[in-house]
Amino acid sequence: MKDIINKSLLEISKSLQMRQIKVREVVEACFDRIDQTEPKINALLCMDKESCLSRALEMDKSGPDPDKPLWGVPITVKDVFCTKEFPTTCGSKILENFQPCYEATLVEKLKNAGAVILGKNNMDEFAMGSSTENSAYKNSRNPWNLECVPGGSSGGSAASVAAGQCFASVGTDTGGSIRQPAAFCGITGLKPTYGRVSRFGLVAFGSSLDQAGPMTRTVADSALIMNVISGHDPKDSTSASRPVPDFLAALEKRQDLKGMRIGLPTQYWMEGLSPETLESCRNAVDAARDAGAVIVDVEMPHARFGIAAYYIIAMAEASSNLARYDGVKYGVRDKSSADLQEMYRKTRSRALGEEVQRRIMIGTYVLSAGYYDAYYKKAAQIRRLIQQDYLRVFESCDLVCAPVTPSPAFKIGEIIDDPLQMYLTDIFTTSLNLAGMPGMTIPVGLGRDTGLPVGVQLIAPAFEEALTLQAGQVMENALPGVGTPTGLG
Amino acid sequence: MKITREEVARIADLARLELKEEKVEKFAFQFSDIIGYMDKMNSLDTSGVEPLYSPSENRSVMREDKAKKDYRRKDLLSSAPDHDEEYLIVPKIL
C-alpha cells in the first residue's frame, strides 16, 4: 500500500494508463489509508467506499482511456462544491444533508477526466476561517502534528493530500484558503487567476474573490489538475474566455530560472515573520537565485491595507451570499417558530456558526446606510490600488515571491477566540485575491524550531499560472522538500 | 470606531439573526476591535480612485433567449424543509 499512496498523481496515472496497476488496487489502497489516518486527522466529511470500488471494477473491466488524464485516479474535493452523488454541506449545519440536484462544473470536469471521487473534505463553515476549526462537524488535524491545525479553510483537503488519502484534492481560495493550508501541511496549492476556473456550483463566500484550485503533493500534479479544471464556462459570467495552455507541457519547457526576474515585496519580507519562516523562505529565494533567477526588491505600497480591504469586501459579499440560507428552500429550518420572521431568526442563529454570524454581521454593517462609502467603497478603491501595485511590479518582474504565513501551523484552540488575530494571519495571502492574480504555495522545508512545514508563494500576472508552475517545479527540484508527515505514526 | 450594543442589535435585525444578550456584548466588543482595525484605511486618501469591484475582465456576458426545462419540480422541492407537491410551505407571513 505504501508504494501506491506515496506515488505522485502523475506517476499513479501513468501506471494506471499502462495497466501496471488496477484501479481497484489504487482505490483500495486509498481507502486503507483513510481507515488508518482518518481517525487521526478528520479530513473527510463524507466518502463512499462501496460505489468507488464498484466503479473501480467497472473501469478495470473497460480498460484505460488515454483521453482521460485522471483515469482511475482517486481524488477528494472540498465540501464547497455541489455534487450529485454526495451531500454538500459546506461545513455548515444549515446545509446538513443538502443533496444538490446539479453539479459544479469543476466536478463534472474531474469526473469526465476519469477521476474517482472518494469523498469530500472538511472545511471551515462556508470557507470562513484559517484553521478548519470553524467546521460545524469536526476539527481536522495537521498530519505533521496532530495538535496543530491543518490551516483553512481548505484544511481537510490539505490534510487529506498530505496524509496520502488521495492523490489530489481541489480546494477554494478566497483569501488564502488553498495556499495557507498547503503551506501548513507541506503540499503544493495553486490559486488560479480569478476567472480561470468556473465558479458554477462552488458555494459562494466572496464571489469576486473565490477561486478553485488544485492541492497536490507535487507541482506537476497541480499542472495536470489545472489542465482538467480550467476553461470558460457559459454558466459563469465571470469565467474567462481566454485560451487555456497545456500546463503540463509548459513544465517541460523550463529546467532552470535563467533570465527570470523574481520580485520580493519589501512590505512582505519585513514585519512579523517568525525566524524559522524567514529562514526557510530565504532558502527558497536562494534556490531560485542559484537556478538563475534575478532577485530584486519591489515595493507594494498599499499592501498594509490589504487585510482591511479584503475582509470588508469578503464579508460584505458573504452577508448577501448567505442571505439565502433562511430555512425556506433547502437545508434545515427551526420548526418551533410560528411566524416567518421568527423562523428566519431562529433558523439562522441556530444553524449558522459563530464565525459565520460574525462575518454576516460585519458585512451587513459595512453595506448599511451611512457606512457604505466609508467601508465598502473605500475598500474597493484600495482594491484598485493594490491591483495597480501588482501591475506596476509586473512591469519589471516575471514573478513575485512572498511568504505564505507569518509562522507555521499554530495549535488547535490557540487563537480561535480572537477573531481579529485570526484574520491577521492572512496578511500575505489576501492581496492576491483582491487583485485576481494567480499564486502558488510550494513547500520549502521544515521549520528549524517547530519541525513543521514552511511554504513560499509564487505570484504571477493574471493568466500566467504556467509561470508559477514552471518556477515552482524548478524550485521544488532544488529544495530538500518536506518528506512524509511525521504526525501519523 | 466603537460599535455599541444597540448597533449590534440593529445589524442582527437586518441580517435576521437572533443574538443572546451575552453574544450581543461579545460582538459589540469584537466588532469595535475589528472595525477599529478597518479604520486604518482612513489614513489613505483614495479620492478619485475608481473602485474595483471584481477582477473579472469580462464585459457584457449574455446568453440567447432560449427557454429550456432541465429540472423537475419534484427534485427542486424535495430539498425544502416543508413542501407539498406544488409549493414551498413557510410559516405564515404576517
Added chain:
Amino acid sequence: MSRHETVIGLEIHAQLKTESKIFCSCSTRFGGEPNENTCPVCFGMPGVLPVLNKKAVEYGIKMALAVDCRINSRSIFARKNYFYPDLPKGYQISQYEEPLAEHGRISILSGDGEKVIGITRIHMEEDAGKSIHSSTENVSYVDLNRTGVPLLEIVSEPDMRTPREAVAYLKALRGILLYLEICDGNMEEGSFRCDANVSIRPRGQEEYGTRTEIKNMNSFRHVQKALEYEVGRQIDLVEDGEKVVQETRLFDVEKGVTRSMRGKEEAHDYRYFPDPDLTPLIIDPDWVEILRADLPELPIARQKRFVSDYSLPDADALVLTSEKDLADFFETAVAEYNQPKKICNWIMGELLGKLNERGLSISGAKITPGQLAALVRLVDEDKISGKIAKQVFVEVFDKGIDPEKVVEEKGLVQISDSSALEAVVDEVLGAHPDEVQRYKDGQKKLLGFFVGRIIKETKGQANPGVVNKIRSRKLG
C-alpha cells in the same frame, strides 16, 4: 381652481415578453402549474450563478430609445438585499447607481393637448415569486414561477399635475410597450404595474410637498380613482392644518380609498452593492443603432399620420392608435377598401362597443379587417342598408364569417327592384287610407310613417332611395 397643485410621479414595472427568464433559461410562461418553470437559479440554490438574457437587454434598449433616453454605455447590476420568502436569494438583482438609461421624455395627450413628461431612468431587474397566504392554516405557500421574469422599471419625473394626466401618461407608456411588442401590458395579470408618488403644494411654490407612495392599482380606473382620492385626502389634511406623513399607502379597490401600510412596513436598508456574479453591461453603440433603425412607428407619430393621411379627427386617431393591434386593424381594413372615415366610424362605434361589451381586445376578436372593409363596401354599394349592416356586423363579430355570406344566407340583400317594391308600397298605402288622405291634405310629416311601414314590411331590406322614388310618384 384649487389653491393646491398636485404633483404626481409614476414608477412602472413592465414584464418583458422574452421567452426565457432574465438570468436563467426557465420559461416565462404565465399561468402554468406552481413552481413548474423553475430551476436551481430560480430557487437560489447554493453555488448557482446568473447569466444575463440578451433579449431582455435588447428590449430595454428599445424602450429607452422610444422615450428618448440617454443609454448608458456602461451599466451595473446591483443586489438589493432584503428577506422575503418569494425572494429566494435574499436579494433581488436590479440596477441602482448606474441604470441602463436615463433622461428621457414622452409626449402625452390629455385634456389640455400635448404635454411632455420627463423619464428619470429605466433599469432592468428580475421579478420576485408569489406567496399565497392560506386562509385556513397558519402557513403561506410559495410559487417561484415568476421569479426571474425580466422587468423594466420606468421611473417618471414628478411632472404630472392631475390624475388624468397620470392616466394619460400610463396609457401612452403602455402604448409604446405594446407597439414595441416587448410587454403585453396586462394590468390585471400584473405584467404592467404602477406605483405612484403623490404630493400637493400651494400653487406657485417650487418646493415639493411630502409625498405618499400609492400601491395596488390594477387598472387605469384604479389609478384614476386612487389618485383622486389621495389628492383629496392630502388637501383635506392640509386644509385642516395637519401634515401629510411620508408613507406607503395601499389602494382599497372595494372602498375606493387609500390606506396606510403603517406598521406592516419596517425600516428598509437595502444595502445595494454591485453584483459580483455579473459583469458590467457595456452597450455597443452599433447595437443601439441597429435597434434604433428597427424601431416601429410609435403611437404619437402614427396618430399624427392618421390625422394627416386619413383626415381623421384627433380624438378618433388617438383612440385608433392607442393600441397597436387596433391601429393595424384599421390600416389593414383601409388597404382593402379605401374609405378611412367610414371604417373609422365602424371601429369607433360598433366594433369597440362590442369588444367592450364582451370584455375582449381586438386581438381576441373573430372579425377580420377584411370582413369589416367588406361590410362597409356592401353598404356603399347599396347591397344592404345601414340598418341591416348593423345586424350583419353582429353575426360577423360573433362568428367570424364573411359579411357577404351572412347577407346571402339570411336573405338580407337590399331590395332595390322597383316592381317588387311597388307592390309593397301599394299594399301599405292601401292599408292606411286615412293617413293617405291626411298626407294629401298637407300633413307632410306622415312621410316618415309610410317609409317606416314600407321598410318594416320588407324586414329592413327595402332600399330607402327606391322606396322614396316610388312613394313620391304615388303620393306626389
